[in-house]
């Protein structure tokens with residue numbers, strides 16, 4: 201298993217954002233964590249990636265506990281966060297080289313790595329453009345390329361296509377399909393078409409708890425619904 205989550209809980213004041221979440225995700229799986237606004241998805245991703253400490257419970261990322269050994273976890277994972285990780289006044293190339301240097305690569309290797317990732321993510325033409333001048337889709341591609349510098353075993357993508365137009369979204373899917381199977385990927389998104397196009401399995405959170413888990417076909421059968429949107433609505437009904 202790439203990820204084992206046991207009774208993970210996080211409270212903010214008296215609000216329980218994540219409530220005893222248990223879940224296992226296999227190595228190489230492309231997994232979508234779904235749920236309506238405030239369901240607890242981002243809080244879960246932040247705990248799993250070491251940005252927030254759980255109130256109780258634990259999770260193991262390829263064997264290392266986020267509570268006992270967060271430094272080891274950080275070596276294995278990376279994140280393309282909701283809020284942009286891109287430095288607006290650095291060029292695309294400089295952003296990549298900067299992150300590579302943070303990870304301890306020497307200047308030559310950092311330059312080489314930046315070149316390699318720009319080719320892989322279709323950014324070569326815009327290498328010298330300041331990140332703030334890139335379209336939303338290219339900025340997001342740059343953010344994912346930056347997350348790839350550390351060769352993560354587990355990659356978190358928090359709403360990667362938020363605010364992108366249809367074509368930019370489809371282009372980003374192509375990039376993500378290239379990554380599929382090469383590492384474990386956890387995606388949060390509100391775009392269900394994206395889930396159908398990309399993922400192996402889905403978990404649906406509601407009020408901090410996991411309400412359903414399975415492949416899209418399994419969830420359709422379990423809920424007797426014909427579309428993922430209807431599955432989602434039936435599993436996140438209030439009351």
Ligand SMILES: Nc1ncnc2c1ncn2[C@@H]1O[C@H](COP(=O)(O)OP(=O)(O)OP(=O)(O)O)[C@@H](O)[C@H]1O
Nearest residue numbers: 212215216217235236237238239240241242243244
């Ligand atoms: N830093 C914080 N301080 C206080 N409350 C917080 C904080 N972060 C999240 N919350 C609360 O925790 C709950 C879960 O939020 P979270 O951001 O995890 O939801 P989400 O499923 O990612 O939602 P969205 O789809 O809107 O991104 C919400 O009620 C939110 O208001």
